[in-house]
Amino acid sequence: MRYAAAIAAMAVGTIFLLLVPYVLKIALDAIADGTATMWQVLLPAALAIVAFNAVHGFFTYLRGRWAAQASEGIVRRLRHELYAHLERLPCSYHDVADTGDLVQRCSSDVETLRVFLSAQVVEIARVSLFLLIAIPIMFSQSIGMALLSLAAFPVLITFAIIFFRKVRHLFEQVDQAEGRLTTVLQENLTGIRVVRAFARQEFEIEKFSERNADFRNLEYRLFHVMANYWTLSDLIVFAQIGLVLIGGGYFVLQGTLSLGTWMLFFWLLRTIIWPVRHFGRVLAESGKAVVAIGRIREILAIDPESVEPRPDAPVGGDIAVRDLTFAYGDGQPVLDGLTLDIKEGETVALLGPPGSGKSTLVNLLVRLYDYRDGSITIGGRELNSINRSAVRESFGMVLQDPFLYSKTVRDNVMLGRSSAADHEVEETARAADIHENIVEFEHGYDTMVGERGVTLSGGQRQRLAIARALLKDPEFLVLDDSLSAVDTKTEAHILQALASRRGRHTTILIAHRLSSTRLADRIFVLDRGRLVEQGTHHELLESGGPYSRLWKIQGMLEEEIEHDLAQGS
């Protein structure tokens, strides 16, 4: 709608602009005839010129405003759609998708489209209107002169289109060269310690210089090619102007054309020919927008996660897993007929070598993936039939590689519960043994995380993630190898905090160290997607299975240490 209004405004404005040469014609004819007087011709004509330009200006302003509102509105909606859609896409999609590519589509492709909508569409409309209005004016004045004035237009446009098709790859090459330059630079800066440690400054400078020169040479070549283009197209433009000037002069001498009409053509031509010269390029560039739209559509066409109705009551109760088999994509099954039960309020530990399916099981529990074979029930309800958000709301999860947003520390913790009071945030931070670190930051809890603030170590990130899961005070608490990067004392502290909350949540610990398993009521040992052992610590020790073997090895190690100590003293 706004677009239509913008185009209407543009049309009105263009008419006024193109009337200016007509005023000039009348005035000049009158001056040449000697009939022009200050008051009857000259002053009104002068006023008309300024007034028409001003009116054109006003409509151009309206056009600019409305076109911007229209195009920015469309782009705003598209951005919103894309973001919302990306959040709803299943993890199975994100696992295989290339983040860089997705971001590129959402940023540069959308930007290409934005420029197309806000600048190129307007430009195409403007040039079209110019031609639509100027051509009738020209023909109404003199058919011969009109034909003469427009002779070079098709050549000009065709030349531009062909030219930009041909040099497109050069633009791409320049972009790529710039990308390579940036990569070398980035790697050098992030690896500056290695460069110094190996005293490789010379080598690095050489490497950089090569890319730097590459980029310079390609860009310089691009400038040459562009110089050729502008020069040739200018030559066409000047030939056209010269044709009208000399040809018109000839008709005036013949007496078939008045001086005013001659100048009308001359002036009109110079008003419209420069935008037309640009037009070929605009058309060629528009091709990019079509490609961009295609790439954006590809994302939007992918099916998001299914949405089941929300249950009336919060999700909770016993977890029962039966014959659960699951594979990522078309790969090997990671879970292979797994069956286990976790009772409400219980603390369990999952043990097993990498790839045994521990993380997969918890990922399935929070419905990051959908299982098809077997069943999981929570509180007696089949998991696949419960609304995803409702399931996730009942879980507090610490992922293996926790992600922190580039917000403040407090905001990151409050992700767990946005209504939490400051003292609650602090309390959980203490429980996760991260409070001391936070208060040492320059701005305490208000320190930004990431490039613009502190860079947290792996252990700090894990502890922050634990704090945010605890703050949620969830029905189910899941720690997926969340203590791998913290030192012994901290680990002990956190385990203690967890122990004091025993019974408050159903807790699932994925552990790599035996220290954590002591906290568990029951231990499940997984291997190759199956349950190989379960029971309490003591039961498993007595049964003589894999778990007891682990303990034996540990015992041996302890003996060795004691031996060491004994020897020392």
Added chain:
Amino acid sequence: MSDWFDDDHETKVDLRLWKKLLRYTLRYRRTSLTFLVVAFCLAMTDLGFPLLTGILIADIEQNGTAVNLPLYGWLFAGLSVSICACIWGFIACAGKVRTHVSHDIRRDAFVQLQQLSFSFYDTKPVGWLMARLTSDCQRLANILAWGVMDFIWGTILMTGITIVMVAYNWRLAVAVLIVVPVLFAVSVFFRKRILRTSRLVRKTNSKITAAYNEGISGVRTTKVFVREAENLHDFDLLADEMRGHSIRNAVLSAVYLPLVLTLASVAIALSLAWGGYQVQVFGLPVGEVVMFMYFAQLFFQPVQDMSAWFAELQMAQASAERVISLVEAVPEVRDSDEVARRLRETGGDGHEDRLDHIQFENVDFRYRTGPPVLEDFNLSVQPGQTIALVGATGGGKSTLVNLLCRFYEPTDGKILIDGVEYRERSLLWLQSNLGIVLQQPHLFSGTISDNIRYGKLDATGEEIEEASKLAGAHEFITDLENGYDTEVGEGGNQLSLGQKQLVSFARAVLKRPRLMVMDEATSSIDTETEKQIQQGLQRVLRGRTSFVIAHRLSTIRAADRILVIDHGRIVEQGTHQELIALGGRYHNLYTEQSMRDIVRIDDLMNGNGKAT
């Protein structure tokens, strides 16, 4: 991302800075001279068109059919060819300066970055530095090329128009010229605002990109915490901001351009009315009126261009400051003048090429204004000794190593290498003799063998393989599909942390350094592989002075001497046995550590344990 750091603000144009930058342009003397000629010719041909048009019309008015039209045709053709040639030359010159100057600034800045001390890097994030060498360089080069050239061309053209107009008819000239200052003022006013909003658009756009990036990389967290709605809401605020800035930017342009056009039309209207009057009263040729209207039109291109560059110059002041300060920064750690002189004159730093005995004498150190990290630190290391450093994080272990490598220098006290204060020696000499393996190993994109070869650029395939075997990396490398030719990806991201550590270890081994430094170099390697490395490590470290920071007991136990560092002091030292016997801090650390250190369940259950 880089835009986060562009804190653009207008300041007064500091001509000293720009003079320094202008030197980059003046290096291309021939291009600069050619350009001056081209700019002059271009301005003159620009002038030629109105003149020719006016004279032709006047000629037709006065002489009728006697006019030699073909002559005018040829003249016009000549002008056209000349202007096109000038335009070509103009773009070629500007292109040359633009690309070469940005290349040169970037090169100087990069070379400078290779010399600057880590204390400089500590205060500047990588993104900030990247922005200096990319967008800032391009921007300054643009001003130095197109800006300067447009300025020169515009000045010549406007002076030319003024002279011709005044010579022809000074009364009409006044009519045109009174509009110019207004035009200039209006242009500068709007150009500045347009630039400002377009910068806001760019900034917001990079925030949006960052938001997408975060949204995608954090999608699991978002899902798990059911944050979709909140995130979308935050994002919408950004998108709204973007829309607001974009519209404001478009509207400003929509006001500016018509305003300029209307102002120019005032000049045209004035020449028409005033000129027409003169035709009636003084018998001025009509051609002259047309000529002046043409001149009036010709004026506003340079005025617009120059005002745009003027605005840009003010906005780019901050960029210029940042780039100049980078290029002129003085490295804190560098060869002393005396050492540099010796290097120049004799090629060496005047000391024996030995690196055996290392001594710390009363060393104090603090990072910038931070609290002291080391205080009155003393240490003497015998040739070939392996020193293990243990102790709590923040105790000063890494600082010690940083000082030893001369990444930083002591704030007080001395470090002696074979009796010579190390500031008396060349920095390159010391660092050429170092082998360092860091906890966060940095690999460069390229193949695995490229990365190992970084240790010794002319190493043969066999040497690389041998080093990998010693480092315990050979096995995993040969297991990869493309073996040593496997691309490691940007930052080595195709490899796991443990694998990266092994490659970076092999890289250091290949260098055969005299002094080996390992900072938690094997923290992410599983027990099994660790055992294999141990044997290689013993061979590598044998007869080589080395410093090892480690948590692994196996690594520590093998050291000749163990230093327990706390709060910047050595609190205990001795061999493993001695320290255990002491029953102090090391004893506690050891018992605490060993319980958890060795018992990694997956290692045990996995048997080979390589998959971590």
